[in-house]
Amino acid sequence: xxxxxxAEYPGCYLASxxxxxxxxxxxxxNGFRVEGQSTLPCDTIVKIQLWLPNGEGTVDIDKAVVRWxxxxxxxxxxxxxxxxxxxxxxxxxxxxxxxxxxxxAC
Numbered sequence: 672x673x674x675x676x677x678a679e680y681p682g683c684y685l686a687s688x689x690x691x692x693x694x695x696x697x698x699x700x701n702g703f704r705v706e707g708q709s710t711l712p713c714d715t716i717v718k719i720q721l722w723l724p725n726g727e728g729t730v731d732i733d734k735a736v737v738r739w740x741x742x743x744x745x746x747x748x749x750x751x752x753x754x755x756x757x758x759x760x761x762x763x764x765x766x767x768x769x770x771x772x773x774x775x776a777c
Contacts, residue, residue: 679695682695691706693707694706705745706743711745713737713740719747
């Protein structure tokens with residue numbers, strides 16, 4: 672549905688009153704892939720925080736749902752995100768897509 676950017680950003684997720692560190696990859700405005708020490712069952716609701724590079728700050732995902740999983744990764748779909756966080760994520764993704772287009776053109 673949305674274009675994805677390749678990424679490897681630090682993050683964490685909260686599920687069942689437990690916070691776990693993660694790496695957030697393949698980011699889109701609709702969801703992303705999360706790599707962690709363990710995975711979560713499909714349909715699990717999680718809160719996720721990811722740190723954008725270059726001092727751009729954090730993006731807090733209030734509610735995401737696990738849609739698929741492997742042994743160490745799972746994909747989430749964003750269900751609820753604050754307007755400010757959504758705007759920060761959208762600006763970051765748009766900037767990275769523009770950057771990639773310029774790199775291809777050169």
